[in-house]
Amino acid sequence: MYQRILVPLDGSSLSEAVLPHAEKLANALNVEIVLLHVNISPAAEFDLHESPLAPQTRENKILHTDEKNYLKNTCSKLECKGLRVTYLIRDGAVAETIMEAAETLQADLIAMSTHGRTGVIRLLLGSVTERVVQHSKIPVILIRPANH
DSSP, X not given: OOOEEEXXXXXXXXXXXXXXXXXXXXXXXXXXXXXXXXXXOOOTTSOTTTOTTSOOHHHHHHHHHHHHHHHHXXXXXXXXXXXXXXXXXXXXXXXXXXXXXXXXXXXXXXXXXXXXXXXXXXXXXXXXXXXXXXXXXXXXXXXXXXXX
């Protein structure tokens, strides 16, 4: 039934809290895990060469190298446990990019962590998780870490 689980990671311990659950699912179902990191793209209206808010080329290269190393290390840890794991780095709006990657990769499930915020805080901060849950064409499993 399932062949591929997409796991969005941002490098935080909160996002990584889903990994033990994804590992158990992948082991039980003998499926591949795809780790995804989304670089937030500057708004389209900014001229990337003139905006002081736009990341500079050198800074972009450093960030991409750090992200790539982080994902490679995470893949290695999971592979040592006998799992099939790959990774992907994409640029864009986070929720939309997660859903686009899921579709492109033909993922069967998205597994992600959530802060579990409610009320005014969620309203003010928005929620990538909420947008993914509301608009995903495939099932989404959410993990709320115990200490958050």
